[in-house]
Amino acid sequence: MRAPLHISSERDELDVPMIHRYLSEQSYWKRGVAMETVHKGIANALCFGGYVDDQQVAFARGVTDYTDFAYLRDVFVLPQYQGRGYGKQLLAAVLGDARLRDVGWMLATDDAHALYASFGFAALEGPQKYMRRPAP
Template sequence: MHAPLRISSERGELDVAMIHRYLSEQSYWKRGVALETVRKGIANALCFGGYVDGQQVAFARVITDYTDFAYLRDVFVLPQYQGRGYGKQIVAAALDDARVRDVVWMLGTDDAHGLYASFGFAPLEAPHKYMRRPAA
């Protein structure tokens, strides 16, 4: 039996150094990201930390207007804690948070389609209606 995951959206509990280290060194989507960029992203989003025995081991960030739309971003579980269901738990906590429960959700992933499909995510019905402007 694995230790239980405690999930909190209290920004002050987040281990920003660990989040930055994971995103900049281990993620495929933000490799090399600057610490200040991570800090700014956390400050401007609804964030969830997952904790085991007081140590943060998981993270998820929700970019939202709290009214119509939410974008799930930067979801990860530290490698040594993967395979314990913590990823599913932190995604479930974000999707079930009362502040964003009834909004339209989107996300992007290269490798976790099955995980997100289990929460009701599906490919865009009309991708030709959506446009993207890359960062400068």
């Protein structure tokens, strides 16, 4: 029997050292990120933590104007907790949050297309319309 996942958007409950450790050491998209950058990202987004027995095991953040746009960032479940449905539960909570329910979402992924498609995400129509200015 798997332990239940408790999901919270309370910033003071986040285990920031664990989030930084995962992002800087294990993620493919933010390897080597500075702790200061993680703090800044958390401070400027709506963040969600997933907890099992009061230990944080999952994280996601939505960068949003709360009106019509949100960008899903830094979604992960610690490796030892993967395969239990926690990622799906976390995404359902983020996308179903009353503050974000009516916004359009974007994200980028290298390896979780099927997961996100199950929540209604699809490849961009007319990608030639979209432009990107990468960080320096």
